[in-house]
Amino acid sequence: MASNSDHTSHSSNTVSSTDESASSESGGRPELPEECRSQPGTDHYAATVELPVSIDEAFAYHERPGCLNRLTPPWESVQVEHSDQSLAPGSRVVLKTKIAGIPVRWKARHVWYDPPHGFADVQDSGPFARWAHQHLFESLDSNRSQLTDAIEYKLPAGVAGKVFGSGKARRTIEAMFAYRHRVTQDDLQMMADYPMSPKTIAVSGSSGLVGDALCTTLTLLGHKVMTITRGDHGDEGSIAAWGDPAEFEKFESVDVVVHLAGKSIASKRWTPELKEQIRESRVEKTQALCEGLAKLQTKPPVLICASATGIYGNRGEEVLTETSPDGDDFLADVARPWEDACQPAREAGIRVVNTRFGIVLSPKGGALQQMLLPAKMMGGKLGSGRQWWSWIALDDVVGAIVHCIQKEETNGPVNFVSPEPIQNREFAKVLGEVLNRPALFPAPAFALRLALGEMADSLLLASSRAVPEQLQQTGYKFRFTDLKECLRTLLGKDLKPATQATA
Structure with missing residues (x-):
């Protein structure tokens, strides 16, 4: 996995939609259709990225279900309303998005398909007057390839659209493909x-x-994903682990179980009833799952079970590794029996990894999504701001789970946090800088306690300076170790490919 310094793009010569190398009429390859050929008065954009796999593997990644969702920038308000799950000519995709707050449907159609050399799509209706996108793959050697995204586009509203919208459109396209190429x-x-x-x-x-991102990525990497549901019966793609006992036999054909389910701890103010629901959804469900796995004739070799750095409690300046003792607050009292509930699986010979998640960062949900509005309103530190926050990018959560699946030496508790925890006041400052807003207005501890009760102390004001000792010792390479770079990438701020070609 590439580290932060490994992200490089390589420029190509300007790629126009009339480039014969894209269609290569010789050798029986399909000719590029008229809809993709250059038209007068349009703008062109192209950027190229080198990929560390063969051309066939690179193309297969783009062809698998979920690729469009995976490569959609998380800061964009985009939903896939319909997809034929195909790149073949005639297949269609409908996206729901917003332009300046106005809902827009973007309807696109694939028009050219030449595996593994490329495919192309055009806009049938949407925010552009014209949009034609070629995805061109080239083999560099048996284990390296490159992808060029070549766009021909035209803004609506004629001259006015070009004068007032061309800069914004170009910056949006640059950020989108910088993100897409980095993720790919x-x-x-x-x-x-x-x-x-x-x-x-x-x-x-x-x-x-986490589960949605993990399932999509695993599918794109060529694995078969089955969902574990709470219903009484599953279908061919799911397992009702806590329903019909006969359903459990489906685990006989499973190689890895990843157990992430649990009631949200941040959805509303904690009451005695809610706290019991939080505990039951983790401890009792995990206990039942692990007891069932232990009884199977053919057991999954690996169980990855969620946990949290909340197990350490409020620890001030203390640096916390996987061998640090547990805390004594509510979250610790949940996490401890949650991890202990995996014991039946361990005793049955299943390798168990307890992923102690820190603050998972993504604008699509979780803590960062909730922090964006206050930060845009120049909100600052929480309480004293001296409490340590152990954070991790969502993509590193997914990458570290894949690491733990493959690395047999990973076992027991594993801190899922970046190597660089940060104090809350610095977190607020960095987020404000990325959003171009000063972090001026603190939230006093008493106000947070008044609004949130016990949850404020456990989730916002507690100090957890956890470090990923197990991940680092077993060789995991983080995608993000610098908070500012992470937030810039997740929020699409000042992103540009290292090099690009334009016309």
């Missing part, structure tokens, strides 16, 4: 770093922030 390069570097035969991986909590 990182994911395929992960494929190269962790070569695995296709596995069947069962995931609970698949609709959550």
